[in-house]
Amino acid sequence: MAEVDYKRELDDLIEIIVSEKGSDIHLSVGSHPVVRVTGALVPLIKKPILTAADIYGFCDVLISTGRRELFTKTSEVDFSYGAVGGVRFRGNAYHQQGTPSIALRHIPNVIRTLDDLKLPPILKSFTDRPQGFFLCVGPVGQGKSTTLAAMIQIINQTRADHIVTIEDPIEYVYTPDQALIEQREVGTDTTDFPAGLNAVFRQDIDVILVGEMRNAETIATAVTAAETGHLVFSTLHTNNASQTIDRIIDSFPAGQQDQIRIQLAGSLMGIFSQRLVPRIEGGMVPAFELLINNSAVSNLIRERRSHEIQSVIETGLEHGMIDMNRSLVELVRKGEITVENAFAYSVNPKGLERLM
Secondary structure, rough: OOOOOOHHHHHHHHHHHHHHOEEEEEEOOOOEEEEEEEOOEOOOOOOOOHHHHHHHHHHHOOOOOOOOOHHHHHOOEEEEEEEEOOEEEEEEEEEEEOEEEEEEEEEOOOOOOOOOOOOOOOOHHHHHOEEEEEEEEEOOOOOHHHHHHHHHHHHHOOOOOOEEEEEOOOOOOOOOOOOEEEEEEOOOEEOOOOHHHHHHHHHHOOOOOOOOOHHHHHHHHHHHHHHHEEEEEEEEEOHHHHHHHHHHEEEEEEHHHHHHHHHHHHHHHEEEEEEEEEOOOEEEEEEEEEEEOHHHHHHHOOOOOOOHHHHHHHEEEHHHHHHHHHHHHHHHOOOOHHHHHHHHHHOOOOHHHHOO
């Protein structure tokens, strides 16, 4: 039996995902390779059903030696992969029912602008600030990293600042323009997010991108960095602004919650929540919510009244805030999305019904 060339097989899968404008590749034992195109999973039935040996063969191509050792030890590992032509993927190798699997997310090699992404121009205002804390939130796969990449690129093109990203793994690769920009990968360039963040205080950094707020230590250090003259951007897997505030505060022991509440009220600039909704004409379009921290919001955070933040957003249009339901209604009115999908992607369907 001829030996399989896994590099060639992978290149073939990558060619398919690029030509079909897909977002993900899934490789699992007992299944054909599967790709996600416009939100739908499509099995590549002309490809053979994969075995465990196949998955490990793909791992040898995709994952560095050090990370393969980590995969063997922990049964899961994050990684990034750069293919020919500048095509990049964020990946995760893991085990399920004792067999290996791989999930690959396609990262476009061009950092798109806010306009290209159909995102609100007001996001640019957060890139002009000298310091503060800005969060982009939403479920997995909703474009959070892409949005932050567009914002970091604005800073890169307009400010002579020192920018450092701390990511696991590195996704978008930036070319320094007006800024000095350096990218650190967890597990390769720094031990973990807290270690990378603690180091920024000794590296003369102006702007920090933290790939994800994974624990209380990372959050605490990021907030402190924002308080001490840094502009900090990061992500969280939460559904909206009020849930984000609660998640941050609840990640700390009871005795520390009042302190982080005060720090967050003072350092937070805004929280941007987004969803990618299927377009009627194909592809995806973002719907979004924007909370801008002002004196009213700061008071609500300090006074443990985060449940009232949604009302502030809904009535804060004149201050630049954006309500998710109004965003969805606007997409319906423009003929971009169906009413059914508007309700499917709303976190407050009853509120949406009142606006329709």
